[in-house]
Amino acid sequence: MSLEPQAGRTPAILKKSTWIDLGIRISAILMALLFTSLVLVVAKAQPLEAYKNILIGAFGTPIKITTVLASWVPLVIATSGLLFTFTAGLWNIGMEGQITFGAIFTIGAFRLLDHTSLAPNMVTILAILAGALGGILWALLPGLMKIFGGVNEIFGGLGLNFVAKTVAIWLIFGPWKRPGVASSSGTEWIDPKFRLPFIEGTNISLTTLIVAIILVIFVAVMLKGTHFGLKLKAIGKNDKAAYILGIPTTRYFLLAFGLCGLFAGITGAILVTSKQYSLIPDAGAGYGFLGLLVAMLVNYHPIWSPFIAFFFAALGIGNVELQYMGLNTYLSGVLQGFLVLFVLMADGVRKRLVKKH
């Protein structure tokens, strides 16, 4: 080997692989649509008709579009939070429970501050901050269990999801039960003056929309532009080498969990203040799990998360229309599931192809 420096070039094969990459991803989406259509055919329904109905359900009227946006807000915030843990190589399956704890702390704050002399706006802000704190605390648990107890964060998170739900149910039927009779429909509703108001004639609160956009940008900048983001990425790729390079890995693991929990808590608080208005047993409303799917599809690229989240939110809302075709509204779940499976499979195929080169 000669010791003369030779300015290396990016091999042509790399550029080719970007196209291969794109092609594989598109074919994954087509495969997901194909398989969902097969399911529809088995259910004796017209696939094209069903897709059309989903589109009508999501975008048929302006108000429907705002409903999609209202569902996009918690989903995109949850996804953005999960990008921190994903980048650090952590599987924060406990997201759903962290959202639940955000909701619990929010309601708890409202109960505490209900009769104070503070302005209602102030109370709402404090309640949302309390929700954020709840999410952070609950998210630090799987982190601490992983670091000090050697418990894989997937198992820790899974267990804590159950615990969070149980705590919510206990509060609903116990200490926080409605005056008179406890009901599984949730605790007493918060006073209308505390709720985040909708834009006139729509189903969406401007405040939550702005918060969501700010958080999406925050995550993109943090992960793509800062030393913090790069260190998190290094840990996610190889925590041993990152440690030897001088990155305090334990601290960054906890930071990733804490930040993800912050986002989960805000998600829970927004659900309480703009949608549920009370603590319900299913306080996370599935946004934690759906966020995991979106984050997987986005594949570490924060730029894509608002779009994929919007697509998923539209599927979820558009679905309702399927009832009128006599179909179950879980169809969007089928499509979402297939999408994730095929994209993950495509990723595996791509890696194999690249290896061969």
Added chain:
Amino acid sequence: MKILSGFYQAESGEILLDDKAVKISSPEDAVELGIGMLHQDPLDFPPMKVIDNFLLGRPGGLFPNKKEVEKEIIRLSKEFDFQIKPDTFVETLTVGERQQLEILRLLWLGVKVLILDEPTTGISANQKEKLFTTLVKLASQGLTVIFVSHKLEEVEGLCNHVAVLRQGKLVGEVEPPYDTDRFVNMMFGKSIEVGSKTSSKQSVCSLKLENIGLEDYRLRMRDINLELNCGEVIGLAGMEGSGQRLFLRMLTGLMRPVNGKILIDGKDFAGKSYATFKKAGIAYLPAARLEEGLITGLTLTEHFILSEEHRELFVDQKSAMDLTEQRIREFYIKGTPVSRIEQLSGGNQQRALLALLRNKLSLILLEHPTRGLDIESAIWIWSKMKERCKEGTSIVFTSSDLDEIIQYSDRILVFFGGLVSKPIDANTTTVEELGQLIGGKGW
């Protein structure tokens, strides 16, 4: 040998076994054809018992006949005078014993060709002797043994036929009687000349070890004392796994001594964290480049950003690129700032690792700095290191290459089963003297 044992597939050509062309597309195929491979790091299941390791590799059978297998293990073990018992857990065995276990297992599976990859690296002299006796016995029973090694002495003592490979090419085949010089010539293309030695040793003492004790699940080391001078190079010699790695990792703060003092500029660092050692100007370059040193998936530029300390929040891409380009030139790395680290060759990865070292360091710890590199890269790396020494940086390194240790060290410590020799002057010692100590003689 990975092609023969089915781990990789050949892109062209064919394999003839007993004059028949065979297709080997997985390790399972290879074993079925009677080809078994003993890897450098044993491929076994440490948390399981010996008998389970035996049963795992065997095809078929929902309910294996444990009794019969147990008898077989004991019989085979006796035949070769090994001390392997069916119900011990693999993790309690030494590397040498795990090798023996793999050999027994492969024989039991009925292999007729046994491939061994550098089998003598992690084992004691006794175990090596036993291994060689076994191999000779197997060969006399009609098995084919393919023995991969870079240790000439072993090859000369053991093999009936030698094939020399250099950089992916078959350079030549040799029959006994062997001529060592000829081997060296074939392996390196020219005989190595030991360049003139310059020592940058200065008298100021920067690091002092007092009665250090180290322990892990295998080794117990006691009362290690050393005074390291600025600009000095200390080579750690010994068979792999004799305590050098513990010693090196103790100096980085990754391994805490059970007792004793690590004095750096008069302050005791024993029990302090890796980060504290790093702050004191101690850098560690691990042998496992892609596992511990570099981060697969990140670009060269990203590595350089990570290696420097930054107080600001945002990454300054421009200056990072500039720094990377400058280092690429300075260290002759064949790659671009945006090349991902795994796209570089091994030698270039090693140079990148060196380029990541910060400017002012008091001590650099190197683990097998030139392993797997060609001779020119190795010389280049050492010239870079010697420049550091002139600035007063001390170097401690391990190597399994004695010539490298004698050539580049000022003083040498020999490790044997957890024992550490007194520092030996590299200018006056010989390969024979070190070799004896490494083999456990003269302690």
